[in-house]
Amino acid sequence: MMFFGTLVLLIMLVFGMPVAFALGIAGMVGLFTIGGLSMVEGILRTVALSTTSSYELLTIPxxxxxxxxxxVSRIADELFDCAKTWIGRTPAGLAISTALAGAGFGAISGSSTASAATLSATTIPAMLRNxxxxxxASGVVAISGPLAMLIPPSIALILYGLIADISxxxxxxxxxxPGLLVTCVIILTSLLLVMIFPHFAPAGRAYSMAEKFRSLTIIGPMVILITLVTGCIYLGIATPTESASLGAFGAMCIALARKRLSFQSFYTALRKAAATSCMIVMIIICAHIFSxxxxxxxVTQDLVALVASLDVETWVILLLIILLYLVLGCFMDQIAILFLTVPITLPIILALGYDPFWFGVVVIITAEIGLVTPPIGLNVFVVSAYSNVKVKDIFIGVSPHVVAHLLVIALLAIFPAIVTWLPETVR
Structure with a gap:
């Protein structure tokens, strides 16, 4: 019976049905084969309320x-300009500025697609002019966008936490x-490429110290906002939900102070946030039906028992799970991957003795790779749409960064304390 519902799900996903409806329909079909219509009706009556009553779910909207x-505040432009002012004159300076702007924008957005689109419109024209x-240039932008999935606040990490039922x-x-580590790896990869191929990135113009310090005052409100959101969570002053609310209010204040928030832009921001939140909540509800x-x-218990009976090293099983995520990332939406796989893979990971926080970060980094690898590579298509660079060229440009990201995963597997140390100090 397990395979019938799963087969229905895969068929619907192949034919392009939205993830939420595919999960819900496949779950209902599977439940019907087990307990008939009464079981389906009983679960449908309760699943919506039981799923959405979680207080922490408010963090997402x-x-x-x-x-x-x-x-709305268009602060991403200033992030790039500030980084360019400080390091733009060095070889690959604009590429490094792009990575730093991607990390900064990720720290205040949480959306990899929005980050990729914003960076594409801002940084690629500047690099091509130079x-x-x-x-x-496009490869650096494509790989910098997904940093928003890892650096808090990260919607992907929040969803993983809800699925895994952890803090x-x-x-x-x-x-x-890990977010800072990945940022440094993008920078080092860019520098290495320029050392090998100097014609990739000529040095930019120099700026005076007055200009450099003036640029810091522009991004001051953003630094305060990041500190407010992340610091309150770390120090235990506020819950993630309360910190998210403070962050939304602070971002609105920044847009007002920059005179970018009109009634129309305010309404548009609310409408887009509501639409995206509803989409995610719908996926969560339907994923619970399938779960x-x-x-x-x-099936989960059977898989855990099967893994426990295998006479192989734990790192072999871990490697197979990571390879599974890398392959799925090439074909499927990252949110869908989380809801489809984490309920199955997390019990196996826990049975092997690995930390759930560490596994969440590793899963998100593999999802980053999936966003820039063919044939789907969502962020590559976003960058291409905003920059008019051919998709093929972006895939070629991002490939060295994909290799570097795989090395990061290997490093985290060897030294898991890179991930686990800081959350253990949280109050």
Whole structure:
């Protein structure tokens, strides 16, 4: 019976049905094969309320609204300009500025698609005007966008925390050091490429110290906002939900102070945040319907027992799970991957003795890779749409960064304390 519902799900996903409806319909079909119409009706009566009554679920719309206000304020332009002022004169300086702007924008948006679109419109034209290689420039932008999935506030980490039923506050804090590590890896990869191919990125113009310090005053409100959101969670002053609300209010204040928030833009930000939140909540509800089916078939317990009986090293099983995520990331939406796989893979990971916070970060980094690898590579198509660089060229330009990200995963597997140390210090 397990395979019938799963087959229905895969068929609907192949034919392009939205993830939420595919999960819900497949779950209902599977439940019907187990317990008939009465079981389906009983679960449908309760699943919506039981799923959406979680207080921590409010974190998602608040962080999405925060991102929308930040987009309205157009602060991403200033992030790039500030970084360019300080390091733009060095070889690959604009590429490094792009990575730093991606990390900064990710720290206040949580949306990889929004980050990729904003960076594409801002940084690629600047790099091309300075005779950067288009493949090199677009590759840096494509890989910098997904940083928003890892650096808090991260919608992907919040969703993982809800699925795994672990502390979202600690999970967000767990993403800080790996997020900084990935940012440094993007920078180092860019520098290495320029050392090998100097014509990829000529040096830019120099700026005076007065100009450099003036640029810091522009991004001051953003730094305060990041400190407010992340610091309150780390110090235990506020819950993630309360911090998200403070962040949304702070982002609105920044947009007002910059005179970018009109009635129309305010309404648009609210409408987009509501639409995105409803989409995510719908996926969560339908994923719970499907998870009921999986639970009743006992597939998770059977898989854990099967893994326990295998006479292989734990790292072999871990490697196979990571490879599974890398392959799925090439074909499927990242939110769908989380809801489809985490309920199955997390019990196996826990049975192997790995930390759930560490596994969440690793899953998100593999999702980052999936966003820039063919054939789907959502962020590559977003960058191409905003920059008019060919999709093929962006895939070529981002490939060295994909290899570097795989090395990061290997590093985290060898030294899990890179992820687990900071959340253990949270109050």
């Amino acid at each position: 608040m962080f999405i609204l925060m991102a929308e206000f930040i987009i 005779d950067y290689n288009p493949r090199f 979202i506050g600690k999970l967000l804090i767990a993403g800080i050091i 009921y089916y999986f639970t009743l078939t006992g």
